[in-house]
Amino acid sequence: MKDDPNVISCKNNETEMKNSYEGLDPEETLYDENKEPQISEPYDPMKVDISAPVLSLQSILDRLENNEIDLNPDFQRTENLWKAREQSRLIESILIRVPLPAFYFDSRNDDCWSIVDGLQRISTLNNFVIRKPDDELKLRLTDLEYLKEYNGKTYEELPRQMQRRIRECQVFCYCIRPGTPDDVTISIFKRINTGGMPLTLPEIRNAVYHGLAANLVRDMAQSQEFRIATRNKISSTRMMDRDLTTRFLAFYVLGYKSYEGDMNNFLEKGMEKIKVSYDKSKCNNILNAFTKSMTVCHNLFGDYSFRKLIQTTDTFGPLNKSLFECSSVCFAMLSEEQQRILIKHKDVVFEEYKKLFTTPFFNAINSATGTVEHVRNRYEILTDFINSQTRRFS
Numbered sequence: 001m002k003d004d005p006n007v008i009s010c011k012n013n014e015t016e017m018k019n020s021y022e023g024l025d026p027e028e029t030l031y032d033e034n035k036e037p038q039i040s041e042p043y044d045p046m047k048v049d050i051s052a053p054v055l056s057l058q059s060i061l062d063r064l065e066n067n068e069i070d071l072n073p074d075f076q077r078t079e080n081l082w083k084a085r086e087q088s089r090l091i092e093s094i095l096i097r098v099p100l101p102a103f104y105f106d107s108r109n110d111d112c113w114s115i116v117d118g119l120q121r122i123s124t125l126n127n128f129v130i131r132k133p134d135d136e137l138k139l140r141l142t143d144l145e146y147l148k149e150y151n152g153k154t155y156e157e158l159p160r161q162m163q164r165r166i167r168e169c170q171v172f173c174y175c176i177r178p179g180t181p182d183d184v185t186i187s188i189f190k191r192i193n194t195g196g197m198p199l200t201l202p203e204i205r206n207a208v209y210h211g212l213a214a215n216l217v218r219d220m221a222q223s224q225e226f227r228i229a230t231r232n233k234i235s236s237t238r239m240m241d242r243d244l245t246t247r248f249l250a251f252y253v254l255g256y257k258s259y260e261g262d263m264n265n266f267l268e269k270g271m272e273k274i275k276v277s278y279d280k281s282k283c284n285n286i287l288n289a290f291t292k293s294m295t296v297c298h299n300l301f302g303d304y305s306f307r308k309l310i311q312t313t314d315t316f317g318p319l320n321k322s323l324f325e326c327s328s329v330c331f332a333m334l335s336e337e338q339q340r341i342l343i344k345h346k347d348v349v350f351e352e353y354k355k356l357f358t359t360p361f362f363n364a365i366n367s368a369t370g371t372v373e374h375v376r377n378r379y380e381i382l383t384d385f386i387n388s389q390t391r392r393f394s
Helices: 010-020 057-065 084-095 119-130 160-168 182-192 201-208 212-222 224-229 237-254 263-277 280-304 321-332 336-344 346-358 361-366 372-393
Strands: 054-056 103-106 114-117 170-176 307-310 315-319
Touching: 054 057, 057 119, 057 160, 057 170, 084 119, 084 160, 103 182, 114 119, 114 182, 182 201, 182 263, 201 212, 201 237, 201 263, 212 224, 212 237, 212 263, 212 280, 224 280, 237 263, 237 280, 237 321, 280 307, 280 321, 280 336, 280 346, 307 346, 307 361, 315 321, 321 361, 321 372, 336 346, 336 372, 346 361, 346 372, 361 372
Parallel strands: 103 170
Antiparallel strands: 054 170, 103 114, 307 315
16 A cells, blocks of 8 residues: 555654644753653662553454543543544555554553554444444545445445454454563553654553543643633643643652652652642642642733743743743742742742742752752752742731
8 A cells, every 4th residue: 555544754743742832942951961861760660560452343343332432632642633534544554454553551440441553443334334424433434445445435335345354353462461560561651652653651651551641730720810821832642731730740749858850750649649648639639739829920920930031131931841841840839828928029029039030049940950959059058048038928
């Protein structure tokens, strides 16, 4: 076949990722070249437990029909990215007996599998076979290369032998089995997703920690307070907004003093703590603390919230992730009385705040932001600043 519907062009992926980061500071760097974090807690490779059954598509379709494979676009990345032509070519591949690439599933919850790799293929099967004829997403075959006589047909309109050919098609499936730890699962996600549109780290975390932790991160990112404070500049595409709220979550529940130099690992530990130790009531408390912090930051700094002051031009740049993470956590830690005092004297506080960008605080939010030294510097400097201002007006 001339076109492979299983490949998304790298060019499209680069464009999408560029658009996803629109509104974020492009000059902010996570690490210096000579200060890459070292893996201090490697997982035990003996804990990797993956089975490799050969299944018929009938088995997968049965799970789809009974909602036992999660196709919620909030769970991974958006389903149905393929156009009708790409979906149709995949169905045609099955009909002419072209072997399909392997599927990867997280089957640790046998009642509902999660997709590690193959979301668009699964979505295509769902659109063609499972959806009802009156569903607007129901796939009608189009632009077929070989089986042109089936153009315009739905699954129900195919000859019986062609329907059977789809259901009897054999596919390789790799299933992450129960008992595999979250950190091992995350590593598997990272290694498997190397195609034209690999999952981003926020998407991987959202997939592995779906449930209470992922829902909390989502609720923070979708809150009106967050959108106002960030001027609606952070795209939800590829979950870049949730990357910011996950930073708040991890530093809020773990504390900056426990940070050891690996940002991604630290964010995963924060999600793990919510998953293991928190209930819905505690999550609501975190959500409330976050939204209040967003309100305080917006009241204090307005449209300049989370944006660094560029001294050479006396202007504020785009939103800075490290400044967001540090500010949101520090202001969330204040009592309501302390927050009220700062807001009452916001004009003076803002003028003093701008002076921070002439101190080592600027470097701590701008370069090598993932090093232990700069993480601690920015928290300690901002905390001292906040304390001095609340004492000043108390």
